[in-house]
Amino acid sequence: MPDIVVKTEDVVKEYRMGSNVLRALDGINIEIQRGEYISLMGPSGSGKSTLFNMIGALDRPTEGEVYIDGQNMSHLSQRQIAAFRCHRVGYIFQSYNLLNVRTAHGNVTLPMIFAGIPEKQRNEKAERLLDKVGLGDRMYHLPDELSGGQRQRVAIARALANDPSIILADEPTANLDTITGREIIDLIKQLNTEQGVTVISATHDLKMLDVSDRIVDIRDGLVERIRNRDEIEIEVGEVGGHE
Amino acid sequence: MEQQRPIEEQIDLPFLESLRISFQSLKIRFGRSIITTAGITLGIAFLVSVWTNNEIEFALQESGRSSEIANLDEASEQGISTKDIWLIIMSLIVCVVGIANSMLMAVTERFREIGTMKCLGALDGFVVRLFLLESGFQGFAGALIGALIGLLGAVILGLKNYGLDLFFYFPLLPARPENGPFQLGVLLLILFGCLLGMILAVIGSSFPAWRAAKLPPAEAMRTEV
Numbered sequence: 001m002p003d004i005v006v007k008t009e010d011v012v013k014e015y016r017m018g019s020n021v022l023r024a025l026d027g028i029n030i031e032i033q034r035g036e037y038i039s040l041m042g043p044s045g046s047g048k049s050t051l052f053n054m055i056g057a058l059d060r061p062t063e064g065e066v067y068i069d070g071q072n073m074s075h076l077s078q079r080q081i082a083a084f085r086c087h088r089v090g091y092i093f094q095s096y097n098l099l100n101v102r103t104a105h106g107n108v109t110l111p112m113i114f115a116g117i118p119e120k121q122r123n124e125k126a127e128r129l130l131d132k133v134g135l136g137d138r139m140y141h142l143p144d145e146l147s148g149g150q151r152q153r154v155a156i157a158r159a160l161a162n163d164p165s166i167i168l169a170d171e172p173t174a175n176l177d178t179i180t181g182r183e184i185i186d187l188i189k190q191l192n193t194e195q196g197v198t199v200i201s202a203t204h205d206l207k208m209l210d211v212s213d214r215i216v217d218i219r220d221g222l223v224e225r226i227r228n229r230d231e232i233e234i235e236v237g238e239v240g241g242h243e
Numbered sequence: 244m245e246q247q248r249p250i251e252e253q254i255d256l257p258f259l260e261s262l263r264i265s266f267q268s269l270k271i272r273f274g275r276s277i278i279t280t281a282g283i284t285l286g287i288a289f290l291v292s293v294w295t296n297n298e299i300e301f302a303l304q305e306s307g308r309s310s311e312i313a314n315l316d317e318a319s320e321q322g323i324s325t326k327d328i329w330l331i332i333m334s335l336i337v338c339v340v341g342i343a344n345s346m347l348m349a350v351t352e353r354f355r356e357i358g359t360m361k362c363l364g365a366l367d368g369f370v371v372r373l374f375l376l377e378s379g380f381q382g383f384a385g386a387l388i389g390a391l392i393g394l395l396g397a398v399i400l401g402l403k404n405y406g407l408d409l410f411f412y413f414p415l416l417p418a419r420p421e422n423g424p425f426q427l428g429v430l431l432l433i434l435f436g437c438l439l440g441m442i443l444a445v446i447g448s449s450f451p452a453w454r455a456a457k458l459p460p461a462e463a464m465r466t467e468v
Binding site: 071077079091099101102106115142162 | 248249250251252253254256260264267268271272355356358359360361362363364365366367369459460461462464
């Protein structure tokens with residue numbers, strides 16, 4: 001029996017704008033197994049980011065249920081949801097979402113502060129994680145002093161701070177050039193294979209496809225199809241060459 | 244099914260940790276903090292100067308020197324004139340609106356930060372506490388500076404109008420306490436100004452912060468200013 005980490009049941013999300021109702025998700029059913037690398041693909045406005053938010057408990061569905069680790073997310077208290085975001089999930093965003101008032105190191109320690117980890121321990125861990133993502137020499141720089149790729153690396157280190165079992169990445173490469181994007185994808189893939197972290201990524205970056213185990217195509221708020229990696233042909237040309 | 248463990252409850256952060264984070268945030272955002280604080284300083288300076296000026300005039304009237312002073316109000320027998328009350332109320336309104344506005348802006352531009360902190364596991368209460376601490380500190384510092392500037396302004400104006408006599412009758416304490424809330428005496432007035440600045444700053448920031456903290460993170464992060 002497969003180990004299901006995320007399961008959605010008829011998830012519907014509507015946004016109300018004045019008298020208009022926009023149905024961003026129209027009944028989504030997916031199951032994601034532990035350790036998988038899943039890409040949610042779809043054009044802008046297809047609902048993939050909305051689905052991403054539902055899976056990450058960043059927003060509540062209008063109808064339907066989301067189960068994570070077998071637990072119905074709508075039954076959790078505020079404190080449990082906060083703990084869930086703190087311990088179980090690491091988020092990576094398109095626009096990095098680093099706190100500009102904290103250094104790279106300060107950004108990575110923040111989730112550990114929320115988790116109540118003692119100072120010495122969290123400082124050491126932040127250093128280790130930043131080293132791992134290749135920012136050992138820029139630990140005490142503010143986000144403004146880092147390039148896009150470096151900021152995304154900080155975000156990845158921060159996402160790993162409390163050893164989550166799921167990494168949620170929303171268009172992590174959209175603001176990066178091809179080569180840097182490739183590096184970020186490789187880094188995420190490495191976490192997936194080496195640490196068995198489940199990766200769920202909303203993207204329309206074709207480079208993400210050849211590292212994914214499955215690709216979920218989302219269109220107009222519905223799952224259009226789910227493809228295994230071996231079912232698709234990927235033609236990612238080499239662009240850019242070397243730096 | 245290795246990891247089907249129940250989801251635990253999030254812990255509260257020690258107060259010292261919140262204090263540290265809020266001070267760090269004020270320090271790094273120093274330039275921006277100064278601008279917000281300046282908004283509070285100006286409001287309170289205006290209020291305190293108008294009010295002190297009024298207290299000085301009244302104290303001089305009480306001292307029986309009003310006949311020598313040409314530019315005092317006609318309604319002096321009743322204590323404080325309607326014009327003065329009007330001026331004080333106006334300055335209070337300017338102060339309230341100014342401070343509420345600068346705090347509102349300061350919080351609204353940080354909605355994304357609030358959403359991000361919630362993604363990392365912050366409780367709603369923690370976010371509100373952080374803004375409460377930051378704005379309380381900014382409010383108190385800004386208001387104290389504002390009160391002193393306002394006092395200085397009123398003293399300079401008084402010196403120009405009444406000369407050194409001012410200091411003989413300087414209304415450190417209310418000249419006639421039974422006159423009610425518009426006659427506080429300068430000492431109480433400064434304390435009132437500081438408290439007012441702090442309270443307005445705290446209300447002005449914690450209300451939008453509370454609203455932002457209640458939003459689902461996805462929505463808070465979507466908010467564009």
